[in-house]
Amino acid sequence: MVGARLLRPAAQLLRSSPSAFPKSSFQRVAAPAAASRWRGYATGTKEMTVREALNEAMVEEMEKNPKVFVLGEEVAQYNGAYKVTKGLLDRFGDKRVIDSPITESGFCGLTVGAALAGLHPVCEFMTFNFAMQAIDQIINSAAKTHYMSGGIQPCNITFRGPNGFAAGVAAQHSQDYSAWYGSIPGLKVVAPYSAEDAKGLLKAAIRDPNPVCVLENELLYGLPFQVSEEVQSDDFVIPFGKAKIERPGKDLTIVTLSRCVGQSLVAAEQLKSKYGVEAEVINLRSIKPLDVEAIIKSVKKTGHMMAVESGFPSFGVGAELIALTAEYAFDYLEAPPVRVTGAEVPTPYAQKLEEMAFPTEHLIADYAAKLLRV
Amino acid sequence: MLSRFAPRAFAAPVRSNAARFTPALRTVTTDAASSHVEKSDVPQEDDKPFQVRLNDEAFETYELDPPPYTLETTKKELKQMYYDMVAVRRMEMAADRLYKEKKIRGFCHLSTGQEAVAVGIEHAITKQDHLITAYRCHGFAMMRGGTVRSIIGELLGRREGIAYGKGGSMHMFSTGFYGGNGIVGAQVPVGAGIAFANKYEEKDNVTLALYGDGASNQGQVFEAFNMAALWKLPVIFGCENNKYGMGTAANRAAALTDYYKRGQYIPGLKINGMDVLAVKAAVKYGKEYCSAGNGPLVYEYVTYRYGGHSMSDPGTTYRTREEIQRMRSTNDPIAGLKQKLIDWGVTTEEELKGIDKEARSHVDEEVAAAEAMPPPEPTPEVLYEDIYVRGSEPQFLRGRIPEENFYYPERPVQVPKSPAQT
Numbered sequence: 005m006v007g008a009r010l011l012r013p014a015a016q017l018l019r020s021s022p023s024a025f026p027k028s029s030f031q032r033v034a035a036p037a038a039a040s041r042w043r044g045y046a047t048g049t050k051e052m053t054v055r056e057a058l059n060e061a062m063v064e065e066m067e068k069n070p071k072v073f074v075l076g077e078e079v080a081q082y083n084g085a086y087k088v089t090k091g092l093l094d095r096f097g098d099k100r101v102i103d104s105p106i107t108e109s110g111f112c113g114l115t116v117g118a119a120l121a122g123l124h125p126v127c128e129f130m131t132f133n134f135a136m137q138a139i140d141q142i143i144n145s146a147a148k149t150h151y152m153s154g155g156i157q158p159c160n161i162t163f164r165g166p167n168g169f170a171a172g173v174a175a176q177h178s179q180d181y182s183a184w185y186g187s188i189p190g191l192k193v194v195a196p197y198s199a200e201d202a203k204g205l206l207k208a209a210i211r212d213p214n215p216v217c218v219l220e221n222e223l224l225y226g227l228p229f230q231v232s233e234e235v236q237s238d239d240f241v242i243p244f245g246k247a248k249i250e251r252p253g254k255d256l257t258i259v260t261l262s263r264c265v266g267q268s269l270v271a272a273e274q275l276k277s278k279y280g281v282e283a284e285v286i287n288l289r290s291i292k293p294l295d296v297e298a299i300i301k302s303v304k305k306t307g308h309m310m311a312v313e314s315g316f317p318s319f320g321v322g323a324e325l326i327a328l329t330a331e332y333a334f335d336y337l338e339a340p341p342v343r344v345t346g347a348e349v350p351t352p353y354a355q356k357l358e359e360m361a362f363p364t365e366h367l368i369a370d371y372a373a374k375l376l377r378v
Numbered sequence: 379m380l381s382r383f384a385p386r387a388f389a390a391p392v393r394s395n396a397a398r399f400t401p402a403l404r405t406v407t408t409d410a411a412s413s414h415v416e417k418s419d420v421p422q423e424d425d426k427p428f429q430v431r432l433n434d435e436a437f438e439t440y441e442l443d444p445p446p447y448t449l450e451t452t453k454k455e456l457k458q459m460y461y462d463m464v465a466v467r468r469m470e471m472a473a474d475r476l477y478k479e480k481k482i483r484g485f486c487h488l489s490t491g492q493e494a495v496a497v498g499i500e501h502a503i504t505k506q507d508h509l510i511t512a513y514r515c516h517g518f519a520m521m522r523g524g525t526v527r528s529i530i531g532e533l534l535g536r537r538e539g540i541a542y543g544k545g546g547s548m549h550m551f552s553t554g555f556y557g558g559n560g561i562v563g564a565q566v567p568v569g570a571g572i573a574f575a576n577k578y579e580e581k582d583n584v585t586l587a588l589y590g591d592g593a594s595n596q597g598q599v600f601e602a603f604n605m606a607a608l609w610k611l612p613v614i615f616g617c618e619n620n621k622y623g624m625g626t627a628a629n630r631a632a633a634l635t636d637y638y639k640r641g642q643y644i645p646g647l648k649i650n651g652m653d654v655l656a657v658k659a660a661v662k663y664g665k666e667y668c669s670a671g672n673g674p675l676v677y678e679y680v681t682y683r684y685g686g687h688s689m690s691d692p693g694t695t696y697r698t699r700e701e702i703q704r705m706r707s708t709n710d711p712i713a714g715l716k717q718k719l720i721d722w723g724v725t726t727e728e729e730l731k732g733i734d735k736e737a738r739s740h741v742d743e744e745v746a747a748a749e750a751m752p753p754p755e756p757t758p759e760v761l762y763e764d765i766y767v768r769g770s771e772p773q774f775l776r777g778r779i780p781e782e783n784f785y786y787p788e789r790p791v792q793v794p795k796s797p798a799q800t
């Protein structure tokens with residue numbers, strides 16, 4: 005026993021050696037510098053949708069590492085229910101791109117087992133609504149095993165698929181699980197907004213030696229973004245736990261994620277044109293770990309904090325963000341921190357009701373104006 | 379094909395269970411025009427019972443004596459079945475059009491091609507029996523008593539829709555009908571639970587728990603089988619095998635595609651689900667079987683969906699156009715019944731045309747009425763209504779911002795009378 009313990013540091017080193025994880029995202033990278041580098045590129049940029057970025061991330065990681073495979077419903081022959089895995093079957097064959105029966109608990113457990121045995125599965129859920137069938141495997145079998153084993157059993161797995169608001173599909177098909185997964189020690193959780201996020205975060209997730217949930221959003225899949233040459237490179241990863249300032253500002257900090265980033269950016273423009281107010285929009289990118297430092301830094305500057313997210317409000321991401329702000333940045337606040345969230349209602353079908361249940365650009369701008377008393 | 383049967387064959391006694399020992403040699407036909415009756419045996423009167431002889435290949439059994447191959451019916455009932463199938467199809471066609479006109483949002487799964495299952499089942503049960511199914515539910519909602527207006531109204535997101543605009547295409551509830559469920563497979567143990575309650579309350583009814591060939595692979599389906607067999611629950615599990623779960627052919631998802639055998643320790647029956655008479659006969663038999671306290675059954679209705687999985691799926695990338703065309707032209711449940719009714723002299727082409735017209739104009743009127751219905755008022759009262767039973771709500775629920783918090787009025791608890799609990 006003592007011998008085993010003594011051996012552990014070496015074993016740990018081996019596990020995280022550069023050859024095993026070439027550009028490991030869990031090694032700390034100075035994000036602000038990197039972020040400004042990405043933004044600086046004007047030449048060599050190209051347009052890419054979030055869907056293409058996710059696809060490219062999987063292609064590149066599968067090229068690099070034969071242990072990576074993709075399994076899920078309709079991922080192979082149908083090219084993905086939302087076409088995110090398009091072309092993967094043709095490129096990598098049916099050994100590595102596998103259509104699963106509709107049996108979430110079963111295939112999720114199976115991919116977790118494959119990860120325990122050394123493979124690096126990408127387990128796709130057609131949507132995270134259906135991952136509720138499998139949440140026990142995600143949490144009890146994947147997230148907790150490394151700890152329960154005293155650190156001897158890793159589980160390198162990526163769970164991915166669309167999460168959160170989807171249009172017109174009612175209560176069972178439109179729910180945001182960010183807070184659910186974000187609360188679990190042992191899991192890492194990311195939520196890409198742009199094509200850059202999607203590519204960098206998914207690649208980092210696949211390389212990360214822990215279980216990672218990549219919470220995408222269906223409505224973002226088709227959106228085009230400019231991506232720099234660096235993002236296009238097959239070495240591009242985004243470190244977890246580093247938020248991105250999408251828009252700098254001095255008057256208000258808006259902390260947000262996923263689809264709400266885009267809405268917040270529009271709201272920030274409205275605030276500027278209507279009231280001359282400069283809102284800083286922080287794209288969290290990563291929910292667990294969460295970049296508390298970026299929030300504090302921003303709040304120090306602006307004195308005002310607003311969280312924007314589309315999940316249910318109770319015990320949600322917004323609640324967590326406000327709590328953290330109160331814990332770490334209370335003295336810098338000039339007003340109580342606030343949140344704009346989804347309403348506490350199962351998603352209704354009728355359009356006008358649905359609109360009332362989720363944040364809108366208008367609501368974000370109006371509420372920010374109210375907070376700032378402009 | 380029909381002439382294979384001796385003229386009096388329909389009067390033959392219940393078939394022996396010889397079929398049980400040679401299942402591999404026989405396959406259930408999906409040929410809709412496969413039953414038989416002699417013209418001379420069809421009575422003049424619309425409501426005088428007579429017997430029809432089902433096709434020899436209507437069923438395949440698993441550890442079960444087959445149902446009788448004769449079915450008592452009336453001209454009136456046969457015509458009603460025809461009307462029902464035509465009406466369901468017309469309604470689905472209206473939904474198809476409205477979706478393409480962008481008046482229906484989100485997912486919309488049509489049952490075109492599968493009408494004989496919903497209609498055949500309804501003609502074998504009563505409103506005291508219970509049914510639960512997945513999201514491909516419009517036809518079931520209608521057969522269970524939902525009006526075309528309320529169903530289409532729901533698809534259009536109207537206040538007078540069957541779920542008041544809250545549920546949409548996938549979530550509909552009605553008399554003896556528990557939805558309308560969006561999570562593949564989840565309705566199956568729920569169906570077993572409905573049967574459990576009915577047995578507990580000593581009701582003499584049966585519950586039908588329907589699911590797709592894709593859903594049949596969900597673990598909880600087998601969990602439900604086990605409990606239902608253990609506790610002899612009066613439930614007929616029913617796999618609507620339309621050959622595909624989304625874009626995945628049945629044999630790419632299931633290690634055993636004989637869905638009627640997948641209850642292992644539960645007797646099973648495979649049914650030509652394109653033949654409304656076979657469906658009725660099978661369910662009638664199953665209801666008696668369950669009533670007698672024999673426990674559950676596992677049925678497989680062999681059917682076919684003509685359209686894509688949902689409106690966003692063209693449905694042609696994973697199967698050939700020829701396959702769809704062949705099913706439509708040789709196995710269509712409506713054309714099949716029509717042919718029989720004419721061959722048997724139950725009715726004339728003329729009268730059937732009249733029924734077609736009647737179904738069509740009824741659906742058209744109802745659709746027009748649905749389109750004229752207003753959407754729900756976009757008020758907090760409507761948004762927050764019905765999250766909890768009225769009068770039992772928390773003091774308030776949170777809005778997107780605190781200013782939108784909704785405070786419920788004080789009122790007595792009003793537990794609704796579920797239309798499903800008959």
Ligand SMILES: Cc1ncc(C[n+]2csc(CCOP(=O)(O)OP(=O)(O)O)c2C)c(N)n1
Nearest residue numbers: 134514560561562590591592593622623624
């Ligand atoms: C748990 C779960 N997983 C996945 C889905 C997405 N999905 C909806 S329908 C469907 C195919 C189901 O096929 P089948 O059971 O054969 O029914 P059919 O659509 O053919 O009627 C899938 C994968 C879902 N709704 N729920």
Ligand SMILES: [Mg+2]
Nearest residue numbers: 590591622623
């Ligand atoms: Mg199917």
